[in-house]
Amino acid sequence: MWDMAKSDRLLQMMHLLRSIPAPVTAEVLAEGLEVSIRTVYRDIESLRAAGAVIDGEAGYGYSLTEDPALPPMMFSVDEVEALVLGLREVEQVGDPVLAQAAASVLAKVNAGLPQALQRTLEHSVLRAKSFLPRPEINIDVAAFRRATREERELEIDYVDAKGAITLRRIQPLAIIYADAKLVAVAMCLLRDDFRAFRLDRIVGFRETGQGFSPRRVAMLRAALAQFRGEVGGDSRPV
Incomplete structure (x- = not known):
């Protein structure tokens, strides 16, 4: 094996x-x-x-x-355009690991398309471009994503809106790409409430050795509902 x-x-x-x-x-x-x-x-x-x-x-x-017994990957022209736009948006806003993964996915999809659709993908009329400068992020976002995916608690060193560095213990639930900023939705154990933390304000993080599986999906659903105002709360990053 x-x-x-x-x-x-x-x-x-x-x-x-x-x-x-x-x-x-x-x-x-x-x-x-x-x-x-x-x-x-x-x-x-x-x-x-x-x-x-x-x-x-x-x-x-x-x-x-390629095995001729396998059917070619079938997409409509609009579906191909949607794939291109979505993946190129990831290349623009994602961390380096995610951006490289998006480029890899495009190459794999292209290889599985019939020749006519390959031309559509390669010469797509759609492009993604961010004109708003994104604040510089100094942490390993790929590692932060991995901890979120694996439901591990983190300690973060966070610079608040007043410039003070505070220590927070969080259960990371998701990363949202919004308004040229990357925001981590998390349960803040200090506040015992859901909070949104800007990744550009996190100057360091460490795993605590504690996990919170399998509660992430349900907690994220509750956090997003709270941020939408269904049960109160505030969606602004702290």
């Missing part, structure tokens, strides 16, 4: 074979995966053994032949 690291690497290799014009040399694959050329050769054979149709050989390059 493949270990997780190898499984991830084989998925990345399939993505490279789909997104780079063929033939893709072993050197290019090795550079993209940050492995040796010998490892590339072994992984190509592993993919072939698993059923992937990969033409080519060492010294020439490789090309991936």
Whole structure:
């Protein structure tokens, strides 16, 4: 059985074979995966053994032949435009890890489309551009997202509206992209209430070792209802 690291690497290799014009040399694959050329050769054979149709050989390059038994990914033109607009918006407003993931998704979707829709995606009439400068964020947003997703409590060093740094213990529920700002919706254990914290005002954070699974979804629903005024409260970031 493949270990997780190898499984991830084989998925990345399939993505490279789909997104780079063929033939893709072993050197290019090795550079993209940050492995040796010998490892590339072994992984190509592993993919072939698993059923992937990969033409080519060492010294020439490789090309991936998609299984003709699988139907092409079917979208309408409007659906393709919606995908492009949404993912390019993520590229604009997301943290670096999320922006790179959006670009990767676009490449994967493009590889699975019929040729006519590939042209629609590549030459989409829609673009996403943010003209409002976003405040600089100095924390690892990807790590903050991961803690939120895995329902882990955090201690944050937070600069309030008056410029004072306070220590807060929170249960992060979601990150909202609004008005050129990234805002974390959370249960603030100091206030025992839901609060919205601007990520650009968080100057540091740490995991406490405590979790709050499986309550995040229900808590987020209650927080958003409170912010909408259904049960009172204030949606403004603190």
